[in-house]
Amino acid sequence: MAAAAPAVASPSSAGAEDPPLAVAQAQPPAPSAPYLPPRLVVDGAGGGGGFGVVGQPCRQHAYSRKQKSLGLLCTNFVALYDRADVESVGLDDAARRLGVERRRIYDIVNVLESIGILVRRAKNRYTWIGFSGVPAALKELKERASREMSGSMSPSLDETSAFNVSDDDDDDKLDDADGDTESEKLSQSIDNPSDKPDAPRCKLRSDHRKEKSLGLLTQNFVKLFLTMEVETISLDEAARLLLGEGHAESNMRTKVRRLYDIANVLSSLNLIEKTQQADSRKPAFRWLGKAKRNEETTITAALPPTKKTLPSKRAFGTDLTNIDMKRSKLDSTTENKAKLTRDGGSILKTLQRQLGQGSRSDFVYGPFHPAGARKQELDDHTVQERERKSIREWENLASSFCPQYQNQALNDLFGHYAEAWKSWYLDLTREQAP
DNA sequence: AGTTCCCGCCAATGT
């Protein structure tokens, strides 16, 4: 069953009343092409240091997993749906538009939901909340975390004595008034495999699944950042912490794999950033969503506002599709994508216009791993300052970045995103420091 | 050689 291209067998291709996401849909002038993805984001990639100039798919690529990365997909996903007029997201629609298989969408959606950006409404249907939902979700997570932590736990020591993968959690969905989705939660309590002999009935058997869900893992991962004071965690540590001590090696490996996935999307959302552990050169992640302990009362949004670079020109990553290409398959049709690349700008244009074009927003929301830039930076002045400084980096980056792929679409979000953050901060401060 | 992590099989779940 080679499911090469995403089956186009979709009833509502044109979507009679599909959401107006079609912003970037510019009928590709290729009626002959089988499915032809609308756009693609061609991340600089350039592997091996060839990302010299902007969006220009270096000659024919081979495969490049970077173009298929979850992070990129997430970026595109957000760019595609984060609009004022979007309220519903259909899985099939997303998959089709982004040119990926369904499975991938589930990954994205699951973590986005755990962060409050989405809520499941029904089968195949999600409601788009947007970044404005993040603060509340994080707050919730933090509270829950500290709550469950205060119980019986020694400082700086492992938590739950769970032997299995089970861990904390007391989930309770995203706040939000009104009775929305089935606020399923359940505090499982898996234990020995050989079930409980005389357990009345609170067994919750088969809920193992949920415990290992990406969404939960994401929340727990985030909790780590929100609670611990160390501001850089390696996936190894995270896995170790999230898993009990009961290491399983193979278990760890799997967990780490998942964490990579999560980290990638969180990175694309700019909630975390990849760095190196203070002293040990080990790669690790740092939380960017400022929310830890009491910090200055300033609202310093998670993303450094300052800097209004944005060269006014160049508008890249506008594509919303991940090319479809099998792992190791040099397809000659590859050259097609080159063509697709240009023409970008539609969304951007639109956005700019509705944003009051011209750099009104200060800062490029998503300089996701600007490949070269970041690397160089690290290399340059070996990052050592363990604390703050992230801001600095941003500025730095902002002024020296190579805009390959800057998703301007997100600029717009920044507005209410910051706003949300702000209120969140005040809220927090008020409540924990009367 | 080690790290990162995409891909998609196929088992739970849902309808």
Place this chain on the structure above:
DNA sequence: ACATTGGCGGGAACT
């Protein structure tokens, strides 16, 4: 029974 969801880990791309 068919459709959705989504663990899970092999193994390839990328350091």
